Amino acid sequence: MSSPLVAGVELGGTKVICVLGSGPDDVRDTVTIPTTTPAETLDAVEAVLGRWAGYEALGIASFGPVSLDPLDPTHGFITATPKPDWSHTDVGARLARVTGVPTGFDSDVAGAALGEGRWGAARTVADHAYVTVGTGLGVGLVLGGMPVSGLTHSELGHIRPVRLAGDHWAGACPFHGDCLEGLASGTAIRARTGTAAQDIAADDPVWDGVAHALAQLCHMLVLTGIPRRIVMGGGVMVGTPHLFSRIQEKLVHSLAGYVSARGLLPIEAFVVPAELGGMAGPLGAIELGVRALSRGSVFGRS
Secondary structure, rough: OOOOOOOEEEEEEEEEEEEEEOOOOOOEEEEEEEEHHHHHHHHHHHHHHHHHOOEEEEEEEEEEEOOOOOOOOOOOOOOOOOOOOOEEOOOOOHHHHHOOOOOEEEHHHHHHHHHHHHHHOOOOOOEEEEEEEOOOEEEEEEOOOOEEEOOOOOHHHHHHOOOOOOOOHHHHHOOOOHHEEEEOOHHHHHHHHOHHHHHOOOOOOOHHHHHHHHHHHHHHHHHHOOOOEEEEEHHHHOOOHHHHHHHHHHHHHOOOOOOOOOOOHHHHHOOEOOOOOOEEEEEEEHHHHHHHHHHHOEEEEO
16 A cells, blocks of 8 residues: 655744655655745745645644644644744644645654654654754654653753853853753854854864753653653754764763663664654654544544
8 A cells, every 4th residue: 555645844943844755765846945934934835735736634843832732722833932923823724724634733853753763763663752953952752653742742952951060151042041952052052152063173162061961951861761762863963973972971971870771772872863864854744644644634633
């Protein structure tokens, strides 16, 4: 039985990637749109979706925070976000109305987590975390093959890490200052150094603080007891592969032997790079569409 043709939309803070296909080996078309104002951006997405034909479902993986409660009138909205002008924007219901096909909606990191779980670095485990370090910083958690959410989806990019001794920089998050996103995202690194992450030398002292913060995030994820693997992607991780060994080393030091579960070591097999690269999110959006189709869900309700 052939896989269904799905339209996927990964709405990111910098760009939107629209993809038509059924998986990594069947991508029929890809369109990239700059993320500008909500009206301009979503009008452009609607135009792409209107041009494509034959797809059976739509999957949307959006930057957030987003509302995931189907009983909430704001289901499918971006809520309070650092992205200027995008707070309280209807994304999910709007695009579902335009297409009229079963529609799945989740956060961008949950989408990427599902993509890596279906086709990428977490395909051999049922429970994993996907960490994206790019313009922002977020975590998608998957337990038993399903994205984890409750009151909201996880917003672990905004936890407050213990600061590196002697480092008193205020941080770049407009909400929390020196939270993880405010210290270790690509936006934070540029704000602190004036240089894009991929252009900073591997031996620059800034990386010690970035790795310190990200290792604390991984420490916390281990202690949730959920992930059997932590997959790390996003522009910063892809552009600076030297960060992995720093994070792995600092994580082992931070745990100090407290967790000895099978599968945690060797650490190089537990904290791993994303395999799908920049396609994790778009392919995850396709997976969201596939799941919506299997439920017969037009938007959020079976």
